[in-house]
Amino acid sequence: MKTYNIAAIPGDGIGPEVMDGSLKVLAAAQQAFGFALQLTKYEAGAQHYLQTGELWGPELAEQLRGHEAILFGAMGDPAVEPGILERGFILAMRQEFEQAVNLRPVKLYPGVATPIAGLTPERCDLVIVRENTEGAYVGQGSTIHANTEHTVAVQESVNTRAGITRVVEYSFKLAASRRGKLTLCHKKNILIEAGKLWQEVVTQVGARYPQVEVDYVHVDAMCFHLPVAPERFDVVVTDNLFGDIITDLGAVIQGGLGVAASANLNLDGSAPSMFEAIHGSAPDIAGKGWANPVGAILSAAMLLAHLGETQAALAIESAAVHVLGELPVLAGPDMGMDTAGIAEAIALQVSQDFEKVGGHSVMNSLAEVR
Numbered sequence: 001m002k003t004y005n006i007a008a009i010p011g012d013g014i015g016p017e018v019m020d021g022s023l024k025v026l027a028a029a030q031q032a033f034g035f036a037l038q039l040t041k042y043e044a045g046a047q048h049y050l051q052t053g054e055l056w057g058p059e060l061a062e063q064l065r066g067h068e069a070i071l072f073g074a075m076g077d078p079a080v081e082p083g084i085l086e087r088g089f090i091l092a093m094r095q096e097f098e099q100a101v102n103l104r105p106v107k108l109y110p111g112v113a114t115p116i117a118g119l120t121p122e123r124c125d126l127v128i129v130r131e132n133t134e135g136a137y138v139g140q141g142s143t144i145h146a147n148t149e150h151t152v153a154v155q156e157s158v159n160t161r162a163g164i165t166r167v168v169e170y171s172f173k174l175a176a177s178r179r180g181k182l183t184l185c186h187k188k189n190i191l192i193e194a195g196k197l198w199q200e201v202v203t204q205v206g207a208r209y210p211q212v213e214v215d216y217v218h219v220d221a222m223c224f225h226l227p228v229a230p231e232r233f234d235v236v237v238t239d240n241l242f243g244d245i246i247t248d249l250g251a252v253i254q255g256g257l258g259v260a261a262s263a264n265l266n267l268d269g270s271a272p273s274m275f276e277a278i279h280g281s282a283p284d285i286a287g288k289g290w291a292n293p294v295g296a297i298l299s300a301a302m303l304l305a306h307l308g309e310t311q312a313a314l315a316i317e318s319a320a321v322h323v324l325g326e327l328p329v330l331a332g333p334d335m336g337m338d339t340a341g342i343a344e345a346i347a348l349q350v351s352q353d354f355e356k357v358g359g360h361s362v363m364n365s366l367a368e369v370r
Contacts, residue, residue, distance in 0.1 A: 023039070101166075102262075116228070128247050261296075
């Protein structure tokens, strides 16, 4: 039996609840598909920081580096000033482990309600590839004449050819495994130097993938096209900041943050990749059982696909879709089941015969593009 060494970081707020749900479903998948996960939990997040003052550090990095993948719950609390956890832990992990790609599927599953009138699952099946280690999120900032009427704040954005190239190369491979279309999303008419570099790299790499159709959309135009015509897109590649914004828009289109999954991928195997739902810690509903664990469960399925356990990943996806279709609403006290109940129902479905979800499942792509 193949065994995988996995780290689990439950984090804060609803993080431990959705993590418990993910682990319950993973346990069912192990039994049904004949592999084993050796899990090690790590304390990290707002409460741990408030108690110990510890964020990301060499000791934790060394411990996590020994794992094949990381399953992440959520992180954040109003008691911690904004930016401390985000930069001091989450961004620090992405950079040190060179998790160059943030991969976010935007897929409307059958039976899931969307706020976009008339949208059908056949029209909404794309993947957004967000550059994950550069851009405005890692540039340094400075302020002069602080707390005066002459205050000046400067925030830099970092774009390197090497960083862009590895993300664009991955995106072309992904597009070649799907419907054969790649869209660059940027703002090159205003952010001229960064946009020019992104376009140069896409053109250069694209010459090696003649089977992939390439187009370009300004990020503001993307915010219009994505809700009304998601079928226009297959693989979208974009920078860190723009990716953060349009993937949340994509999550709304596919039914809400509670059903949206993501992967933070190390592309060369030098460090573990990390998998998490895209929602935050939602401390206002923590402990109430109102959090939808499907985003976290689908992220766990992406973890399995990344490790090569594709059939187990597809089974989890199919089971999650089946249970989602039975929920009257996708979040809050009126879901019909609480957080634990939804996870239990999905775990039960995993062990049964499943019909593969239609479309271009990102689970297959994760296994193929490694």
